[in-house]
Structure formats: structure tokens, C-alpha cells
Amino acid sequence: xxxxxxxxxxxxxxxxxxxxxxxxxxxxxxxxxxxxxxxxxxxxxxxxxxxxxxxxxxxxxxxxxxxxxxxxxxxxxxxxxxxxxxxxxxxxxxxxxxxxxxxxxxxxxxxxxxxxxxxxxxxxxxxxxxxxxxxxxxxxxxxxxxxxxxxxxxxxxxxxxxxxxxxxxxxxxxxxxxxxxxxxxxxxxxxxxxxxxxxxxxxxxxxxxxxxxxxx
Amino acid sequence: xxxxxxxxxxxxxxxxxxxxxxxxxxxxxxxxxxxxxxxxxxxxxxxxxxxxxxxxxxxxxxxxxxxxxxxxxxxxxxxxxxxxxxxxxxxxxxxxxxxxxxxxxxxxxxxxxxxxxxxxxxxxxxxxxxxxxxxxxxxxxxxxxxxxxxxxxxxxxxxxxxxxxxxxxxxxxxxxxxxxxxxxxxxxxxxxxxxxxxxxxxxxxxxxxxxxxxxxxxxxxxxxxxxxxxxxxxxxxxxxxxxxxxxxxxxxxxxxxxxxxxxxxxxxxxxxxxxxxxxxxxxxxxxxxxxxxxxxxxxxxxxxxxxxxxxxxxxxxxxxxxxxxxxxxxxxxxx
Numbered sequence: 363x364x365x366x367x368x369x370x371x372x373x374x375x376x377x378x379x380x381x382x383x384x385x386x387x388x389x390x391x392x393x394x395x396x397x398x399x400x401x402x403x404x405x406x407x408x409x410x411x412x413x414x415x416x417x418x419x420x421x422x423x424x425x426x427x428x429x430x431x432x433x434x435x436x437x438x439x440x441x442x443x444x445x446x447x448x449x450x451x452x453x454x455x456x457x458x459x460x461x462x463x464x465x466x467x468x469x470x471x472x473x474x475x476x477x478x479x480x481x482x483x484x485x486x487x488x489x490x491x492x493x494x495x496x497x498x499x500x501x502x503x504x505x506x507x508x509x510x511x512x513x514x515x516x517x518x519x520x521x522x523x524x525x526x527x528x529x530x531x532x533x534x535x536x537x538x539x540x541x542x543x544x545x546x547x548x549x550x551x552x553x554x555x556x557x558x559x560x561x562x563x564x565x566x567x568x569x570x571x572x573x574x575x576x577x578x
Numbered sequence: 579x580x581x582x583x584x585x586x587x588x589x590x591x592x593x594x595x596x597x598x599x600x601x602x603x604x605x606x607x608x609x610x611x612x613x614x615x616x617x618x619x620x621x622x623x624x625x626x627x628x629x630x631x632x633x634x635x636x637x638x639x640x641x642x643x644x645x646x647x648x649x650x651x652x653x654x655x656x657x658x659x660x661x662x663x664x665x666x667x668x669x670x671x672x673x674x675x676x677x678x679x680x681x682x683x684x685x686x687x688x689x690x691x692x693x694x695x696x697x698x699x700x701x702x703x704x705x706x707x708x709x710x711x712x713x714x715x716x717x718x719x720x721x722x723x724x725x726x727x728x729x730x731x732x733x734x735x736x737x738x739x740x741x742x743x744x745x746x747x748x749x750x751x752x753x754x755x756x757x758x759x760x761x762x763x764x765x766x767x768x769x770x771x772x773x774x775x776x777x778x779x780x781x782x783x784x785x786x787x788x789x790x791x792x793x794x795x796x797x798x799x800x801x802x803x804x805x806x807x808x809x810x811x812x813x814x815x816x817x818x819x820x821x822x823x824x825x826x827x828x829x830x831x832x833x834x835x836x837x838x839x840x841x842x843x844x845x846x847x848x849x850x851x852x853x854x855x856x857x858x859x860x861x862x863x864x865x866x867x868x869x870x871x872x873x874x875x876x877x878x879x880x881x882x883x884x885x886x887x888x889x890x891x892x893x894x895x896x897x898x899x900x901x902x903x904x905x906x907x908x909x910x911x912x913x
């Protein structure tokens with residue numbers, strides 16, 4: 363039963379979704395709304411579970427004094443701090459001037475922006491190492507990367523200002539993005555689409571069972 | 579010096595810098611700005627040193643990864659203090675968003691889903707601010723929402739800034755009448771799908787808890803058929819792809835998008851197929867949009883940083899290839 367019931371729910375929901383897409387009449391036209399409500403409820407529960415799991419794992423790491431346990435302590439402290447402040451300030455906790463707003467603007471905002479900014483360093487380091495003219499394909503990739511990088515910034519057109527319009531670096535970059543890049547993306551998207559359809563069918567028909575675990 | 583001590587010194591130094599910048603922000607210090615001559619000298623020094631590294635590479639001396647990181651750090655940070663103007667052409671993708679907004683009649687209802695969070699704000703916040711400015715200047719009615727938790731909060735920051743600008747403040751725009759923030763709703767793409775049937779069922783109250791029916795701007799908005807244009811700001815899933823697949827394909831919404839530079843290439847197929855009216859890609863998209871709207875702001879300012887950092891990366895790609903060719907020649911000689 364522990365395996366059959368989830369499989370049955372998956373099959374019913376999956377088939378209903380497919381059918382409701384093609385039949386715009388009651389009750390199928392209401393299915394979207396019902397499932398959307400259920401999805402919201404499940405997502406809300408998942409957030410609570412996720413938060414509790416984070417605290418449990420972090421606390422375990424601190425108690426066992428595992429490597430870099432100090433960072434786990436920071437996670438627990440930050441989590442408790444932001445939660446307490448959020449509840450303490452009530453419904454208007456996000457209003458300008460509140461402690462929550464201060465933490466968001468001056469701590470969370472710059473810290474998470476820093477995490478994303480690190481990407482610049484990795485991109486530079488990876489470009490330095492990966493963009494090598496090893497063979498014909500790699501050389502093509504290198505040239506395309508060069509043109510897009512220089513064409514996406516104003517300095518590129520500054521270097522080719524003597525060229526007629528339509529032949530400057532920005533035009534070349536736009537051409538690469540509009541044609542070869544889009545063609546590649548389309549191929550990838552069609553491949554992903556076909557993969558999603560086949561995997562979905564396997565899940566709905568109960569052939570693919572990885573999502574319900576080992577069953578033990 | 580142990581690694582732990584080095585780490586502690588680095589953290590302490592960063593903390594000191596953060597404290598100085600925070601005090602400067604709170605005290606309203608004037609931002610430091612190099613003159614054009616000084617800026618050119620700094621760029622010249624940077625390029626000359628890169629040339630020196632190239633010479634070293636030609637002599638067979640390889641540089642460490644830390645040097646690459648140092649250069650990228652300098653190339654990103656230092657131009658923020660420079661004063662150099664750059665001419666930027668507006669690409670057809672960006673022009674598409676601008677033209678679509680300009681075609682709207684005053685009073686048209688524009689939906690802006692803020693589907694991003696602080697990490698990508700440097701790229702997307704300038705787009706949001708410029709788009710809001712255009713909407714308010716043209717007397718369009720703005721409806722904000724988010725299927726990312728922090729999206730509506732980013733919208734509050736953008737609104738605060740734009741509503742304080744003298745020409746917009748003079749319009750005396752009223753919350754609930756001229757603009758509204760419906761807040762966050764969980765459920766990813768299901769939210770978009772459900773909005774196709776009923777907005778109210780997804781947003782029973784706004785961001786501040788005001789009931790949907792008490793907001794004059796939205797109380798008569800039932801679903802997407804009452805929306806004239808939608809501009810999605812997105813940095814991942816759920817985002818522009820889901821808005822295209824559900825709102826555009828299923829409900830016929832007219833959609834424009836602003837994406838991060840990393841995400842934009844995945845959305846290009848929708849642009850060329852006409853499912854998107856236009857696309858702002860990354861910082862350059864933001865800067866081009868500011869130019870199209872004739873309102874140069876953060877996007878334009880940050881582009882100098884992007885220009886210099888792109889040049890540095892290109893220089894290192896060339897240096898890397900020189901090193902690769904040199905090592906190939908050596909191994910060929912050995913062989």
C-alpha cells in the first residue's frame with residue numbers, strides 16, 4: 363500500500379492535468395484551480411519542513427563539532443534572529459524603518475549579492491583556463507565568446523567605430539545571439555521537452571518509481 | 579602565517595570596509611569620483627600591466643590564479659569610481675520592450691512580476707526602476723506581484739526610489755489607485771496558471787494585507803484579459819520561461835522580459851518567435867533600456883565596470899592561449 367497509493371495519486375493527478383488542458387468544461391476547467399490550491403498548501407508545508415531540517419542538520423553539526431561547525435552556528439543564530447524579529451514586529455514587519463527591513467537591506471541584500479558576484483571571479487578563471495584553441499570547434503567557441511564579450515559592452519563599438527553600421531562588434535554579438543545561439547537553444551529545448559514528456563509518461567504510468575524512494 | 583589567521587585578517591579587513599561604507603551611507607558622504615584624466619590613467623595602468631603579464635607569458639612564466647582574481651576584483655570595483663562616458667547602441671531586443679510600453683495608452687494596466695531576489699538585483703533592479711519610471715511618466719497603472727518570496731520586497735525598494743523623484747512625486751500617485759503591490763504567492767507556475775482564471779483567488783490581499791476588493795485599481799481585474807501588458811523581471815525558475823509557456827501561449831498576454839545575463843540566452847528563442855515583445859539581457863540590457871528611455875542611471879554607470887572587466891577577461895583569454903601555444907611548442911620540441 364505504501365507504494366501503490368502514491369503511484370495511484372500520481373497517475374490520477376497526471377492524467378487529470380493532461381485532460382484538463384484539452385477540455386475547457388466543468389469539472390476539468392476547475393481542476394487547475396484545485397490543484398493550484400493543493401500545490402500552495404504542499405509548498406507551504408515544504409517550507410516549514412525545509413526550515414526545520416536546516417536547523418536540525420546545523421544543530422547536529424554544532425553538537426558533533428564537525429568541520430566548519432562555526433558556520434552552522436551562524437546559520438542557527440541568523441535564523442532565530444530574523445524569525446524572532448519578524449514575529450516581534452507583527453504584520454508590518456517589512457515596512458521601511460523596521461528592524462527586519464534594516465536587516466534585509468543592510469545584511470541579507472549585500473551578503474547575497476556578494477555570493478552572486480563571486481561568479482565573476484569563477485567566470486574569469488574558467489575563461490582563462492577553458493577557452494583554448496585546442497581544435498576547430500574550440501576555436502569557434504573562443505571566437506564567439508570573444509565577439510559576444512566585446513560586443514556586449516560599449517567599448518566594443520568604440521574599437522569598431524570606423525566600420526559601417528551593421529558590421530560593428532555589437533552587431534556581430536547580436537547576430538550570434540539571434541541565430542547560432544538561438545538555434546542551439548532551440549535544439550536543447552526541444553530535447554528537454556521530449557525528455558520531460560517521456561519521463562512524465564513513465565511517472566504517470568508507474569514505470570518510473572524513483573520519486574517514491576526504495577519503499578523500505 | 580597560518581591559513582586560519584589569514585582568513586581572520588581577510589574577514590576583519592572586509593568588516594572594516596563594510597563599516598566605513600555603511601557609515602558613509604548613513605552620514606550621506608559624497609561619493610568618490612575620479613576625474614576623466616585620472617580614470618584614463620587608471621585604465622592605462624591596468625592595460626599596461628596586462629601587457630606586461632603577456633610579455634611574461636611569452637617568456638614562459640605562468641601567472642597564478644590569484645593574480646587573475648585580483649585583476650577581476652580591481653576591474654569590477656575601480657571603474658565604479660570613474661567618470662567616463664560611453665556611447666551605447668540600443669539593440670532591437672531592448673527597443674522591443676520600449677516600443678511596446680510606448681504604444682500603451684495612458685491608464686493601461688501593466689503587470690510587473692518581480693521574480694528575483696537580492697543576488698541578481700544589481701542587474702535587474704536598474705531595469706525595474708527604469709520600467710517603473712516610464713510607466714509612471716506615461717500614467718500607466720502598475721500592478722506588482724512576485725512568485726519569488728523576495729520579489730515584492732525588491733519592488734518596494736524600486737518604488738521608494740522612483741516615487742521620490744521630483745517629476746514622479748509631482749504626480750501625487752496614490753497607492754491602490756495608480757499602483758499596487760499584490761505581494762508574494764507560493765506555488766511557482768501554478769500561480770500564473772491560476773491567475774489565468776482569477777487574480778483574486780491567488781491574491782486575496784495585497785502586500786500590506788489590504789483585501790483585494792478594497793483596492794480600486796485591481797478590484798475589477800478578473801484575469802489576464804484585463805491586463806494590457808506584462809513585464810517580467812526574472813533570474814531563474816519560475817520566471818520568463820513559465821510566463822511565456824502559460825501566460826503568453828495559453829492566455830495571450832503581451833509580454834516583455836528583463837533577465838540576468840546568465841538567463842537571457844535561454845529566452846532568446848521566445849524572442850525570435852514573437853512570444854516576447856522584447857528582452858533586456860543583463861546589465862547591458864539595463865543600460866540600453868536607460869538609453870532608450872533617455873534616463874541614464876545605475877545601469878549606465880555600472881556598464882563601465884562591465885566594459886573594463888570584459889576587457890580584462892578577454893586579455894586573460896588571450897594570455898591563456900599564448901601560454902597554451904607556448905606549452906604546445908615546448909612539448910613539440912621535446913617530442
